[in-house]
Amino acid sequence: MTPPGAATNGKATAHTHTSELLRFATAGSVDDGKSTLIGRLLFDSKQVFADQLAHVEAVSERRGDGYVNLALLTDGLRAEREQGITIDVAYRYFATPKRKFIIADTPGHEQYTRNMVTGASTADLSLVLIDARKGVIEQSKRHAYIASLLGIPHLVVCVNKMDLVGWDEEVFEQIVEDFADVSAPLGLRDVTFIPISALLGDNVVERSEEMPWYQGPTLLHHLEHVHIASDRNFADVRFPVQWVIRPQSLEHPDYRGYAGRVAGGVLRPGDEVVVLPGGRRTRIAAIDDHERALGEAFPPMSVTVRLADDLDVGRGDVLCRPEDAPEPTRRLEADVCWMADAPLRPGGRYALKHTTRSARAVVDAIEHRVDVHSLRPEPNPAELALNDIGRVHLGTSERLVADPYARNRTTGSFILIDEATNDTVGAGMIVATG
Amino acid sequence: MTSRYELSHLRALEAEAVHVMREVAAELERPVLLFSGGKDSIVLLRLAEKAFRPAGFPFPVMHVDTGHNFPEVIEFRDRRVAQLGERLIVASVQDSIDRGRVVEETGPRASRNRLQTITLLDALAEHGFDAAFGGARRDEERARAKERVLSFRDDFGQWDPKAQRPELWSLYNGRIRQGEHVRVFPLSNWTELDVWRYIAEERLEVPTIYFAHERAVFERDGMLYAHSPYVELVDGEEPFEATVRYRTVGDMTCTGGVRSRATSLREVVAEIAATRITERGETRADDRVTEAAMEDRKREGYF
Numbered sequence: 001m002t003p004p005g006a007a008t009n010g011k012a013t014a015h016t017h018t019s020e021l022l023r024f025a026t027a028g029s030v031d032d033g034k035s036t037l038i039g040r041l042l043f044d045s046k047q048v049f050a051d052q053l054a055h056v057e058a059v060s061e062r063r064g065d066g067y068v069n070l071a072l073l074t075d076g077l078r079a080e081r082e083q084g085i086t087i088d089v090a091y092r093y094f095a096t097p098k099r100k101f102i103i104a105d106t107p108g109h110e111q112y113t114r115n116m117v118t119g120a121s122t123a124d125l126s127l128v129l130i131d132a133r134k135g136v137i138e139q140s141k142r143h144a145y146i147a148s149l150l151g152i153p154h155l156v157v158c159v160n161k162m163d164l165v166g167w168d169e170e171v172f173e174q175i176v177e178d179f180a181d182v183s184a185p186l187g188l189r190d191v192t193f194i195p196i197s198a199l200l201g202d203n204v205v206e207r208s209e210e211m212p213w214y215q216g217p218t219l220l221h222h223l224e225h226v227h228i229a230s231d232r233n234f235a236d237v238r239f240p241v242q243w244v245i246r247p248q249s250l251e252h253p254d255y256r257g258y259a260g261r262v263a264g265g266v267l268r269p270g271d272e273v274v275v276l277p278g279g280r281r282t283r284i285a286a287i288d289d290h291e292r293a294l295g296e297a298f299p300p301m302s303v304t305v306r307l308a309d310d311l312d313v314g315r316g317d318v319l320c321r322p323e324d325a326p327e328p329t330r331r332l333e334a335d336v337c338w339m340a341d342a343p344l345r346p347g348g349r350y351a352l353k354h355t356t357r358s359a360r361a362v363v364d365a366i367e368h369r370v371d372v373h374s375l376r377p378e379p380n381p382a383e384l385a386l387n388d389i390g391r392v393h394l395g396t397s398e399r400l401v402a403d404p405y406a407r408n409r410t411t412g413s414f415i416l417i418d419e420a421t422n423d424t425v426g427a428g429m430i431v432a433t434g
Numbered sequence: 435m436t437s438r439y440e441l442s443h444l445r446a447l448e449a450e451a452v453h454v455m456r457e458v459a460a461e462l463e464r465p466v467l468l469f470s471g472g473k474d475s476i477v478l479l480r481l482a483e484k485a486f487r488p489a490g491f492p493f494p495v496m497h498v499d500t501g502h503n504f505p506e507v508i509e510f511r512d513r514r515v516a517q518l519g520e521r522l523i524v525a526s527v528q529d530s531i532d533r534g535r536v537v538e539e540t541g542p543r544a545s546r547n548r549l550q551t552i553t554l555l556d557a558l559a560e561h562g563f564d565a566a567f568g569g570a571r572r573d574e575e576r577a578r579a580k581e582r583v584l585s586f587r588d589d590f591g592q593w594d595p596k597a598q599r600p601e602l603w604s605l606y607n608g609r610i611r612q613g614e615h616v617r618v619f620p621l622s623n624w625t626e627l628d629v630w631r632y633i634a635e636e637r638l639e640v641p642t643i644y645f646a647h648e649r650a651v652f653e654r655d656g657m658l659y660a661h662s663p664y665v666e667l668v669d670g671e672e673p674f675e676a677t678v679r680y681r682t683v684g685d686m687t688c689t690g691g692v693r694s695r696a697t698s699l700r701e702v703v704a705e706i707a708a709t710r711i712t713e714r715g716e717t718r719a720d721d722r723v724t725e726a727a728m729e730d731r732k733r734e735g736y737f
Contacts, residue, residue, distance in 0.1 A: 021443035051715030088598065090579045091572045093625050100443040102623055114600055121602040229440045242456040247489035255488055261453045261604070266439065290484045298439040302452035302484070315460055339600050353605050356460070415605045422609040424599045 019095070022228060025104040025123035025152070027116050027143040032129040033160045037198035038105055042094050044205035045220060089119045098224040113372070113387035114339040116143070117427055120150040121413070124228045127156045127219075132165045132195070136178040138373055144179070145375050148186035149335060149389065149429065151409050153231045155183070155191045158219060163197040167210040190226075194219050232299045233408045237265030237273065237321040240355035240401075240411070241313060245304055257288060257304035258313055263355065263410035264403075265321065267297045267305065273319040275311060277328035277399040282309040284319075299410075316357035318401035318411070328399035329433040332414075333367075335405075336384065336392045340418060340425035343383035344392070350425065352396060354414040360397040361416065367391040391431065405429035444632055448481065451620035453604060454583055455485040458565050458618050461608040465493040465565035465618070466523070466558070468737065471503075471511040472683035473629055474569025474621055476638055479518065481620060482567075493567075494521040498554045500546040501528045502664040502685040510641040525557035542666040545687040551736045555591040558615055565608070567618045568737050573625045574714055577729035583622045589613035591735030617737075626681075626713050627706050634699040644702065646679045646694045657690030657717065681706075681713045690717045 026034055043053075092103040104119030106112065120126060126147035130140050140157075147155050157179055165171045172195045183191050194203055195214050202208035205220045217225070245257040267273075271284045287294040288304040297303045305319065320326070338344050344363060352361040368377035369390040377391070384390045405412030416426035441449065458465055467482060469475045482491050495515050499508070515522040527546045530536045535556060536549040558566060572579045582598050584606045599607055608616055621629070633640060650661040652671045659665060661673040664687050678691030679702075696702045709716075714728075728736075 019443050020440060021446045051711050088580050088595070091623065092579065093573045093623070095443075095625070095627070100628075118600045118602055122604075232439075234439055242453070243460050243485075245486060245489050249489070252488045259456055259485065261449060290487055300446060300449050301441065302449040302456070351609070353607065356457075410603065413603045413605065415602055415607060417607055417609060422607070422611065424602070424607045427600070427602045 019097070019099045020228070021100050021102065022125065022223060022226070023102045023104065023123050024125040024127055024156075024223065025106060025116070025119040025147075026127045026129070027106055027119075027146070032131050033198045034105070034129050037129065037158065037160065037196070037204065038092060038103060040198050040201055040204045041103075041220065042092065044201055045094050045096055089115050096220070096224055101223065113142075113146070113389070114337065114427075116146050117150060117337045117339075120146055120152055121427065123150070123152050124231060125154040125156060125223070125226060126150075126152045127158060129158050129160050130175055130179070132159050132161045132171050132175065135175055136182060140179065141182045141375060142372055144183050144186055144188065145370075145372075148183075148188050149337075151405055151429070153190060154226050154228070155188050156219065156222060157191060157193045158198075159193065159195045160198050162195045162202065162208075162211065163200055167195075167208075169211070169213045172214070192216070192222055192226075194222065233264040234266055234298060235264070236324045236403070236408065237267060237271070237319065238263040238401075238403070238408060238411050239267060239273075239305060239319040240357070241315055241317045241319070242356045244314060255306075256310070257306050258319070259302070259304045260356065261302045262297050262299045263318075264299060264408050267303075267319075268295065272322060273307070274322045274325050275313050276318045276320055276325060276401040278312075278317065280309075280311050281322060282307045282311055284308070316355075316398075318355065320401070326401055326403055326411075327434060328401050330396045330399055331434055332361075332394045332396065332400070332402065332428070332430055333432040334392055334394065334414070334428040334430045335389060336416070336429075337389045337427045338384040338386060338425065339427065340423060341386055342418070342425075343385045343388075344416075344426060345383045349419075351417040351419050352394070352414055352428075353417065354400050354402060355411055357398065357400060359400065361394045364393040364395050367393060392428070394428075400433075402430055402433050404431060404433070444628060444635065447621075447624055447628060448484065448632070450604070450623065451481045452485045454606065454618065454620040455481060455567065457606050458567070458584070458608060458616075459486070459492045461606075462565040462610075462616065464561070464563050465567065466496045466561065466563040467491070467493055467567040468554075468569070469495045469497055469511065469515070469522075470569075470683060471497070471507040471514070471641055472569065473633060473640055473644065474571065474624075476514070476640055477621060477624075477629055477632055478567055478569050479514065480632075480636055480638055483518070491518075491520050494523050496523040496525060496557065496561075496563075496566075498525045498550050498557065499527065500550055500685050501526065502546055502662075502687050504641070504643050504660070504680075504683065504686055506643050507641045507683055510639070514639070523557070523561065525553050527553045529553070530556065542668045544666075545685060547685055547688050548731065548736075551591070551731065551734050554737070555735050558591070564610060564615045565618055566615065567620065569621055570617075570619050570737060571621050571624050571626070571629070572619075574712075575728045577732055581619065581622070581732075583619055584608055585617040585619065586610070587615050587617060587735065591615070593617075593732045593735070595729070595733075627703070630699070630703045630706050634703055640699075641683065643680045643683065643691075645697050646677050648675055649678055649691065650674070651676050651678060651691060658693070659690055660686050662686045680717065682717045692716055 106115045106119040128143045196203040242260040285308045286306045348363040369381035403411040412430045414428040530553045651658040679694040
């Protein structure tokens with residue numbers, strides 16, 4: 001028993017070359033063939049192991065699928081296999097000689113907006129599946145909206161099940177046109193359309209012989225070549241301090257290093273920095289990476305910065321370059337995705353975590369709620385319910401060193417935590433500060 | 435257009451893992467790093483060096499010792515922790531048995547694998563640890579693919595896959611109540627091959643059983659187990675000499691060796707890159723019990 005249209009499944013050879021990391025999120029409704037597509041990507045790029053395949057074959061046979069159901073490769077939990085659904089975000093890994101890929105695989109049903117937002121939050125690219133027979137449906141619009149809301153720089157629209165519409169170019173072109181009507185107002189910059197058959201493998205890894213009219217790349221080729229290196233903000237220096245390293249040992253009696261992950265810009269020894277929210281200025285004396293001294297550090301590196309002056313710097317402080325430092329603020333205007341059963345209401349109080357700083361936040365007002373069907377804002381809603389997305393005004397107990405999310409995904413994002421249950425209840429993307 | 439500000443995927447994974455370790459050290463009161471002497475936890479120790487040197491680690495290192503480990507691994511464990519100058523706690527399954535906390539299994543397929551969970555949970559409670567770093571990776575097993583980097587455990591140590599906190603961006607929620615704890619998996623996004631490439635790049639020492647060596651083994655269920663005092667042979671099982679290496683380091687009772695000629699890190703990397711079978715599928719009897727064996731053990735509080 002082999003999957004239909006299977007390529008010969010020999011294992012890729014060892015690649016010694018170091019490659020980039022591309023994280024992408026997939027979204028699709030239950031029947032779009034998303035799990036099949038991921039199974040196909042893993043299978044055709046030789047990332048499925050013999051024992052995994054044997055397992056899938058055995059289960060497919062037991063279920064009477066009649067073919068090797070590649071969707072079973074990605075469904076991990078007992079309940080998922082039993083009910084044929086995907087419960088939660090699952091992470092999958094595969095690599096080609098060019099890149100290593102992390103897939104955040106999220107279920108597409110409406111009640112799982114929170115999972116889609118979660119999967120999308122770390123993605124460089126979003127992959128949206130559209131069933132060629134159904135065309136652009138409400139859910140496709142919602143996926144495009146979430147991709148734009150989460151600031152994912154690249155979108156790939158796979159028009160799937162082309163085999164079921166006779167490989168018809170017109171069907172594909174119509175979907176491209178319809179989707180453009182959706183994506184243009186969302187400001188999505190880079191959208192690529194690929195006609196595929198996940199079940200048969202056409203244009204996933206191997207080029208399709210059925211659609212000579214399509215001249216573009218296969219999905220895997222696109223994933224390997226899409227340019228992501230300049231997506232991060234290398235302009236505005238942002239270094240949130242995570243941890244202060246003070247050995248106070250005989251060997252290092254005076255060492256004081258500020259450990260953290262570069263959130264923006266390029267840091268170099270000698271650069272002037274301002275420590276926010278306090279506002280004192282100093283210079284970077286050195287940048288340490290374990291036993292090495294670095295000439296520069298950039299996102300997303302984790303390093304330790306030593307400063308020229310002995311200042312009182314601690315966790316939650318952010319080192320910035322004075323010229324483009326943000327004004328610390330206690331007022332945030334943000335788009336919030338609500339993830340809890342108990343709704344968000346004006347007056348609600350939560351713990352807020354932003355970069356390495358924790359504070360308390362109070363909801364001053366809910367400006368609007370986005371209707372997930374029409375994608376239009378409804379002004380002044382009473383609350384945000386589970387899976388709602390809306391524009392919220394917050395006041396915070398401490399001054400935050402924040403940027404608009406569109407400018408920096410790290411310093412522009414926060415989570416809200418219910419202090420009674422300790423659950424993460426909201427995901428926020430800052431629109432404006434002050 | 436290319437940017438010169440690019441990190442290789444290994445360095446990107448390293449930066450992410452170091453970030454996770456520092457967050458947990460900063461936000462939780464009493465973390466501990468679980469070290470088995472296996473390849474994944476060897477990488478964890480290296481990442482802790484990257485995160486906290488030149489200071490000492492802000493947490494001790496702990497091994498849950500079943501008493502059925504490979505002696506080469508125990509020797510390596512003690513030496514490595516001493517080299518680093520860090521504190522090692524050994525939580526012993528034998529102690530749990532002696533104190534009547536768990537009952538030893540008997541018979542040819544007896545294993546202490548499942549008993550470890552109790553020893554681990556008891557040790558976490560005894561020392562008041564509220565966070566435990568582990569080397570588990572999402573690529574290892576289906577249930578693990580669904581687990582968070584910071585994985586919340588209730589006061590029974592249980593994992594509830596349907597009630598996990600959403601984990602967004604790199605903002606980890608480490609808030610817990612008294613008696614609860616989090617498991618922390620900085621290597622969540624690493625694959626077996628990434629781990630070996632990193633060990634090779636960083637020139638890290640690993641226990642000798644990871645390289646091909648001669649050993650007395652016997653065959654059971656298609657796997658080659660070490661002939662040791664801890665496993666009873668059944669009729670038809672005859673020990674013989676073979677050249678094997680180990681892909682995973684677990685108990686001698688449940689970890690199978692693979693036939694291999696790989697005697698250097700380079701050869702191991704090449705072997706892993708070309709392998710056709712997952713590490714747990716090839717070498718771990720503990721995952722073969724049922725289709726959801728790992729999910730069930732994880733729910734109980736396993737690593």
